[in-house]
Amino acid sequence: MxxxxxxxxxxxxxxxxxxxxxxxxxxxxxxxxxxxxxxxxxxxxxxxxxxxxxxxxxxxxxxxxxxxxxxxxxxxxxxxxxxxxxxxxxxxxxxxxxxxxxxxxxxxxxxxxxxxxxxxxxxxxxxxxxxxxxxxxxxxxxxxxxxxLLAVQPNEALVLRKGDFVPVSPETVAIGETVQVRVGEKIPLDGKLLSSKASVNTAALTGESKPNTIRKGQDVYAGSINLESVIEIETTKEFKDSSIARILNLVQNATERxxxxxxxxxxxxxxxxxxxxxxxxxxxxxxxxxxxxxxxxxxxxxxxxxxxxxxxxxxxxxxxxxxxxxxGNASRHGILFKGASFLDTVTKINTVVMDKTGTVTKGVFKVTEIHPIKISENELISYVIALEKQSTHPIAKAILAHKTDDFKYMATDVSEISGKGLSGIVNGKQVLAGNISLLKSKNISVPSEIENITETTVFVAIDEKFVGYLIIADELKTDAVEAINQIKKSGVSKIIMLSGDTDAITQKIANHIGIDAAKGDLLPEDKLNEVEKLKQQPNTKVAFVGDGINDAPVLATSDVGFAMGGLGSDVAIETADVIIQTDQPSKVATAIQIxxxxxxxxxxxxxxxxxxxxxxxxxxxxxxxxxxxxxxxxxxxxxxxxxxxxxxxxxxxx
Known part of the structure; x- marks a missing residue:
């Protein structure tokens, strides 16, 4: 030619x-x-x-x-x-x-x-x-x-069939099959890690070069590179539904819009x-x-x-x-626009509405503070762990994940008091762990200044005496404050937080990171109504930033919908206009700049x-x-x- x-x-x-x-x-x-x-x-x-x-x-x-x-x-x-x-x-x-x-x-x-x-x-x-x-x-x-980006698409999967790992095309692997991934190879399908741990490089997917450590039972994504040792995963999606396949499809379709x-x-x-x-x-x-x-x-x-x-x-x-x-530049920074039209629309945004949980916070409960009274910190947490081992509540999981020198106390006669907490015998002592209502029901006094803490608090009493408390909070993302500053610098005149969490916690987080206005105690339909009201205001272009799961209606209604952590959320990929693969809210400002x-x-x-x-x-x-x-x-x-x-x-x- x-x-x-x-x-x-x-x-x-x-x-x-x-x-x-x-x-x-x-x-x-x-x-x-x-x-x-x-x-x-x-x-x-x-x-x-x-x-x-x-x-x-x-x-x-x-x-x-x-x-x-x-x-x-x-x-x-x-x-x-x-x-x-x-x-x-x-x-x-x-x-x-x-x-x-x-x-x-x-x-x-x-x-x-x-x-x-x-x-x-x-x-x-x-x-x-x-x-x-x-x-x-x-x-x-x-x-x-x-x-x-297309180079991250895996070409082969080693699947356990009839006792041996055999190479097959990823498209032929069914959900629930066991796949082996050798060092330096790409993970061929989305799945859960069966091995004890893995170190993976997700740079091709998220733009972040720092290796991630994945523990047994956690999610791994197709296109990531296995770095340290041979691992095995159990597939949770067919290849056509995997995050990488859908993301590649997005990249290709974006050039046609x-x-x-x-x-x-x-x-x-x-x-x-x-x-x-x-x-x-x-x-x-x-x-x-x-x-x-x-x-x-x-x-x-x-x-x-x-x-x-x-x-x-x-x-x-x-x-x-x-x-x-x-x-292409946005893709290199871990930002996927669903089309060139959204590159234009994002420049007109003057109001950004953000969800809290999973957007500016990590969406994972964590013990952030331990306050013992006339007892050591390790002893306090050990009494609580002994009780919480008997519970499946999210707060219990957060406490159990906290690092401590466990005294290996054993709890007996553990009972759950609905809406209040747990009661049981630990090390021969009667232990209560729960909210303020639990202690008040037993006529145990707590200092008034502690009662007014806005975060989730676990109060602890031993033998009817208050011995301390734990604060459980959803941890802020490392770039949350920077994200708000950068969004403001990009020319956005108003930033609003809408959350389903309590209004007190929502207001506290919003004030801490510099958000202009905030509302808590909102259901998904309440968030939708708030965004629709904003859109009715003259010359207002609204971007909504959410986790793409329970915020799908608002993502679809806003002028530009940003979904955080798109690798793990099918709803995000389907509903949002822009997907932030790195799960970093600061990338919203980057998207506007691009x-x-x-x-x-x-x-x-x-x-x-x-x-x-x-x-x-x-x-x-x-x-x-x-x-x-x-x-x-x-x-x-x-x-x-x-x-x-x-x-x-x-x-x-x-």
């Missing part, structure tokens, strides 16, 4: 080739050899060398380089780069698409040959071909940045090109009726300049390339193209610019726009 035809078809320069955008990921060639690249560039290089030699011969007035020799020389220089464009233009006309950039280039260059401007006719095609080659390389780079700007430019190009052709005809013929010394060749030359500079490729390639760059940087670069390219092209069109029409200026202006604008768009792929946000 020749160079110009290949690159033009691959880079969506106009309406005739925009249909190839859906193959954006599928036809990337990350391992293209030097020989293949040289073959691609060879036609343009050959034409450029002949053009350069021809210009030197013209400049030195070499005697043999005249008449038919000159025509043949430039004709040979034209064919390698011009013939593919002529052919593509003919094919487009056959398919009913008349006004394409191929037609613009064909008319401009053949017209130059007709009026004897052979070097300029060749130059138009050479520089057009070079521009297309650079565009093709930029698009390949953007493709490969996104396609790098166009932004309003992209859709406008594509529609604009369909209208713009025929108008340009009609104007060029007008530039050629209309002066006959108004100019006394009308010279057809002179006005035809000006019309050809008009056609060359009007080529819309700078717009039509740099804009989708900009969005591809934004989507969206705004993308929009800024897109509009820079649009302004650049219109201003430069409009100026050179005007100069060419009145005879103040030659086709050389038109060629360099067209190719230069296209390359500047592409280089500007490619910057998005390199940007980093910390």
């Amino acid at each position: 020749n160079s110009v035809n290949h690159t033009t078809t691959s880079c969506c320069s106009h309406t005739g080739c925009c249909e190839t955008e859906n193959s954006f990921i599928d036809d990337a060639h990350p391992n293209e050899s030097f020989a293949e690249k040289f073959k691609t560039y060879l036609p343009a290089l050959f034409s450029f060398i002949l053009l350069a030699i021809g210009i030197i011969l013209d400049f030195t007035n070499t005697s043999f380089f005249s008449n038919w020799v000159r025509i043949v020389w430039y004709g040979i220089a034209y064919l390698p780069v011009g013939l593919p464009v002529l052919k593509q233009g003919f094919e487009s006309i056959k398919n009913g698409v008349f006004f394409t950039e191929f037609l613009l280039m064909s008319i401009a260059t053949l017209g130059a040959f007709i009026i004897g401007e052979y070097p300029e006719g060749v130059a138009v095609m050479v520089f057009y071909a070079v521009g297309e080659l650079f565009q093709g390389e930029a698009v390949k780079k953007a493709r490969n940045n996104i396609k790098a 166009k932004s309003k700007t992209e859709l406008f430019i594509r529609k604009f190009a369909r209208i713009y090109t025929p108008i340009v052709v009609m104007l060029a005809i007008g530039v050629t013929l209309l002066p006959y009726f108004f100019v006394s010394n009308y010279v057809f060749e002179q006005w035809l030359y000006r019309a050809l300049i008009f056609l060359v500079i009007s080529c819309p490729c700078a717009l039509v390639i740099s804009i989708p390339l900009g969005y591809f760059g934004g989507l 969206g705004r940087s993308t929009r800024k670069i897109i509009w820079q390219n649009i302004a650049l193209a219109f201003v430069v092209k409009g100026l050179v069109m005007a100069l060419g029409t009145v005879g103040l610019a030659t086709m050389w200026e038109a060629v360099f202006a067209d190719v230069g604008v296209a390359l500047l726009a592409i280089l500007n768009a490619v910057r998005l792929q390199k940007m980093n946000w910390n």
Whole structure:
């Protein structure tokens, strides 16, 4: 395949080739050899060398380089780069698409040959071909940045069948089967760890390079890399339903969901090109009726300049390339946008509503404080552990997970007092562990200042004497405070917390991390009503950030729904518009920054193209610019726009 035809078809320069955008990921060639690249560039290089030699011969007035020799020389220089464009233009006309950039280039260059401007006719095609080659390389780079995510897809699974681990395709593994993963291999399916522990690298999925330690019974995800020892997992999902398969599907589909700007430019190009052709005809013929010394060749030359500079490729390639760059950059930071349209929408957000549990907190109860009274800390926690071993309550699990020098006390006659706590005999003593109501029911006094603690508190009494208390709290995420600061810096004017937890705890957390307003004691439908009220306010664009499980209705209703920890939540992947794979609320600000940087670069390219092209069109029409200026202006604008768009792929946000 020749160079110009290949690159033009691959880079969506106009309406005739925009249909190839859906193959954006599928036809990337990350391992293209030097020989293949040289073959691609060879036609343009050959034409450029002949053009350069021809210009030197013209400049030195070499005697043999005249008449038919000159025509043949430039004709040979034209064919390698011009013939593919002529052919593509003919094919487009056959398919009913008349006004394409191929037609613009064909008319401009053949017209130059007709009026004897052979070097300029060749130059138009050479520089057009070079521009297309650079565009093709930029698009390949953007493709490969996104396609790098596809490399995390596992190709093989070692499944236990008939007593042996046999290699099979991940698609054939059923739920509940045992899979072995060797050191350095990718985990092929979502599952639960059967081995005692594992160290896995989830960088390809979340963008976080720090290895994670997984314990027996915890979830592991397809696409993670096993780092330390051979492990076994029990599959919990089929491959098609695994987190990695669905995420890869999201990445591919995201490139097909166009932004309003992209859709406008594509529609604009369909209208713009025929108008340009009609104007060029007008530039050629209309002066006959108004100019006394009308010279057809002179006005035809000006019309050809008009056609060359009007080529819309700078717009039509740099804009989708900009969005591809934004989507790829977001993916590298562990943020998945479901489409380019959300890159636009996120820039308009001025109000962020956040859930508490699982969003700014870890969603896991933990013993945060131990306050013994006339007893050692280890003794207090040991008495409580002895009782809580008999319970399955979430608070009991939090206490049992707390590290302590366990005295290995044994509890007997343990009874659960509904809604209050536990009672039992430990080490020969009567022990109570529960809320304030439990101790008051036994007439055990507790200092009044302790009764007013907002967090969940386990009060402990031994032999009817108050001996201390434990505070159980949902731990803040490490970047929670930073997240709020960064969201405010990104231009968001109001941050609100809505939580199903008690209002006192919700208000305390909101005040601690700097949130503007908060409401607690809310059911999912209450959160939905609050967001709907916000959306009814004039000029308010609302983003909701939740864990994607019980917040699905609000995620769907908000202008942009952010789901935290998308790897583990099917509902998040289905409902949200943006998925934060790293489970870090600070990534919300990063997503807004990426969206705004993308929009800024897109509009820079649009302004650049219109201003430069409009100026050179005007100069060419009145005879103040030659086709050389038109060629360099067209190719230069296209390359500047592409280089500007490619910057998005390199940007980093910390």
